[in-house]
Amino acid sequence: MSDTPRARALAKELRAARSAAGLTARELARALGWSEAKVSRIETARRGILVQNVEAILDVLGMKGGDRERLLKMARDIREPAWWELGRELPQQLTALIDAEQRAKTITDVTLNVLPGLLQTRTYTRTVMEASGVPEDRIDDHVSIRQVRQGILSKRNPATLRCFIDETAMTRPIGGAKVMADQLQKIISAVKEPNVTVRVIPLSIGAHAGLSGTFVLFEFGKPRPVVYLEARRSGAFIDEPDDVALFFDAVERLEDHASDLEASQEILQKYLEQYESEAK
Known part of the structure; x- marks a missing residue:
């Protein structure tokens, strides 16, 4: 299976491993007895990535231990369709995002105008999608997909989710008082879990590092981190280290300015009680 998010992720890791070993694609091809074009097709996911080919590459690179087993597992799993690839025609941007969520160890979500997608209720998500113009006949499917994506927070080895939420997102009554309450x-319940933290960026601080736009920072452990930027009906990943470093810097700045966990909980509770009162 070629040119899928998982194939591209594995191809990127194989390129990085070759580079770390100090070999060019031509040198690797010569050592394997392959053409340079074959190595290029594998490293760009333009060719189906076979387990035996990955084994051969790792043998030449001298990779052993946990890193070797991790890459071989990626190669074995690559031929098994993921749940989001079964019977669905999803945009490439969305499948890439889901794949990143599935593989991430830590996810840092910085949100401005709406509450984090991985913590949204079905009704809140539906309201946002209706307002953004998602076709009516596709909304149910998209809402369900977002709910299933939240499973990464409760699986056996769950991802760690860190959310920085601009207080503005709580002042906008999306769906009305009952939906907001x-x-x-749901967010207040979520932060009771050890792998979920939410910090609120209070209105009182004025300008802050997140105002340049919403973003999600994915950290995977061994593979280098990536940033996902979402725009209307589209999105893009950034993985160049110098560019990603700018977002790590933004997160550090937000950590300095956001309310601490206890104060953030108090802000969430304040808005909850306000919307509960309005919903009566």
Whole structure:
């Protein structure tokens, strides 16, 4: 299976491993008895990545231990369709995002105008999608997909989710008071789990490092981190280290300015009680 998010992720890791070993694609091809074009097709996911080919590459690179087993597992799993690839025609941007969520060890979500997608209720998500113009006949499917994506927070080895939420997102009554109350209650319940933290960026601080735009920072452990930028009906990944470093810097700045966990909980509770009162 070529040119899928998982294939591209493995191809990127194989390129990085070759580079770390100090070999050019031509030198690797010569050592394997392959053409340079074959190595190029594998490293760009333009050719189906076979387990035996990955084994051969790792043998030449001298990779052993946990890193070797991890890459071989990626190669074995690459031929098994993921749940989001079964019977669905999803945009490439969305499948890439889901794949990143599935593989991430830590996800840092910086949100401005809406509450984090991985913590949204069905009704809140539906309201946002309706307002953004998602076709009516596709909304149910998209809402369900977002709910299933949240499973990464409760699987056996769950991802760690860190959210920085601009207080503005709580002042906008998306869906009305009842929807907002249910949504805030879900977030308050979520932060009781050890792998989920939410910090609120209070209105009182004025300008802050997140105002340049919403972004999600994915950290995978061994593979280098990437940043996902979402725009209307589209999105893009950034993986150049110098560019990604700018977002790590933004997160550090937000950590300095956001309310601490206890104060953030108090802000969430304040808005919950406000919307509960309005919903009566």
